[in-house]
Amino acid sequence: MNSARNQALLWYAQRVSAMVLAVCVVVHLVTIIYAVRGGLSAAEILGRTRGNWAFGGFYAVFVLACAVHAPIGVLNALGELRAARGRLARFVAMLLALLIAMLGLRAVYAVVA
Amino acid sequence: MTDKLKVSVWRGGGDRASGSFSSYDVPRSPSQTVLDVVTHIQRHIDPTLAYRFACRVGMCGSCAMTVNGVARWTCRTHVSTVARDDAIEIAPLSNLPVIKDLVTDMREFFDKWAGARGRFKGTKTRHDDFAKVSPQSPERVAANAGIECIGCGVCYASCDVVTWRPAFLGPAALNRAWTLANDVRDIDQRERLRAVSGDAGCHSCHTQGSCSVRCPKKIEPTAGIAGLKLRAAKAALRGEL
Numbered sequence: 497m498n499s500a501r502n503q504a505l506l507w508y509a510q511r512v513s514a515m516v517l518a519v520c521v522v523v524h525l526v527t528i529i530y531a532v533r534g535g536l537s538a539a540e541i542l543g544r545t546r547g548n549w550a551f552g553g554f555y556a557v558f559v560l561a562c563a564v565h566a567p568i569g570v571l572n573a574l575g576e577l578r579a580a581r582g583r584l585a586r587f588v589a590m591l592l593a594l595l596i597a598m599l600g601l602r603a604v605y606a607v608v609a
Numbered sequence: 610m611t612d613k614l615k616v617s618v619w620r621g622g623g624d625r626a627s628g629s630f631s632s633y634d635v636p637r638s639p640s641q642t643v644l645d646v647v648t649h650i651q652r653h654i655d656p657t658l659a660y661r662f663a664c665r666v667g668m669c670g671s672c673a674m675t676v677n678g679v680a681r682w683t684c685r686t687h688v689s690t691v692a693r694d695d696a697i698e699i700a701p702l703s704n705l706p707v708i709k710d711l712v713t714d715m716r717e718f719f720d721k722w723a724g725a726r727g728r729f730k731g732t733k734t735r736h737d738d739f740a741k742v743s744p745q746s747p748e749r750v751a752a753n754a755g756i757e758c759i760g761c762g763v764c765y766a767s768c769d770v771v772t773w774r775p776a777f778l779g780p781a782a783l784n785r786a787w788t789l790a791n792d793v794r795d796i797d798q799r800e801r802l803r804a805v806s807g808d809a810g811c812h813s814c815h816t817q818g819s820c821s822v823r824c825p826k827k828i829e830p831t832a833g834i835a836g837l838k839l840r841a842a843k844a845a846l847r848g849e850l
Contacts, residue, residue: 500806504845507812507838575808576773 559600670761780830787833
């Protein structure tokens with residue numbers, strides 16, 4: 497894939513993931529504010545999330561959108577700060593994407609399963 | 610307002626690091642522009658001061674300099690609007706190599722217009738009839754919004770992305786590409802989109818908007834760059850980039 501096409505697709509992926517994140521963040525915040533009105537313990541949270549696969553699906557999408565969005569931004573920032581470019585920058589971004597996806601999905605699994 | 614203006618002018622050769630500011634006292638006068646101040650220094654105080662100007666009325670775009678840290682046309686900037694405590698600071702445009710004092714080398718700036726394929730390529734000859742483009746068509750309206758650029762370099766000097774990524778084509782070249790991308794007669798669209806995409810192209814723009822805020826012609830390169838990003842992304846998805 498040539499550089500121009502690659503960059504255009506990365507930009508598009510970051511914009512689309514930003515749209516997904518905007519919805520996810522709003523739903524996430526509204527849910528938190530609604531759920532903790534009268535105080536909420538860890539046991540009560542787990543009581544609601546365990547076995548709730550809709551909840552799990554929503555947060556899996558949230559995590560994957562983060563895993564797409566943040567590393568592309570980091571890739572650009574590394575280039576502009578002249579900290580890293582080319583292969584090294586792509587490696588750091590890919591590592592960050594895997595880290596976010598793994599840690600995030602593991603956390604979702606932990607509260608749902 | 611006192612009758613004297615304290616003026617700090619950047620003086621130096623080709624290396625920005627070795628230059629420094631020199632101070633001059635210039636008499637104030639009504640409706641005095643920053644270009645009048647520079648001209649006074651060169652004609653009455655120090656004839657070795659180098660600066661560039663031509664039309665003096667905001668048509669040619671050759672007198673742009675950094676005034677109190679902001680890129681401006683000096684011919685259209687009244688001293689009264691920028692002086693602080695009866696003092697101003699004048700430096701060459703940022704993001705461009707300095708030739709001497711206030712004169713910058715604009716080659717890189719115009720080379721990037723060529724790099725963005727900023728020239729029209731049509732199919733008709735002088736023997737063909739005129740192309741008919743409705744003034745109300747969306748393409749013509751979009752092109753109109755950016756067509757008045759006179760290439761002064763104010764946007765280029767104001768762009769942080771150019772500072773961070775020296776290969777970045779910059780707002781003026783991308784604005785030019787956007788006006789041509791909306792020219793329905795042009796046949797170089799695919800190559801142009803390819804030229805303005807990638808690390809040096811529109812996708813590096815952060816939409817900070819300094820170019821749009823400082824453009825003396827009130828053009829919004831940021832809007833054109835956003836348009837190029839979207840067209841390039843669509844072309845990439847279709848496999849045409």
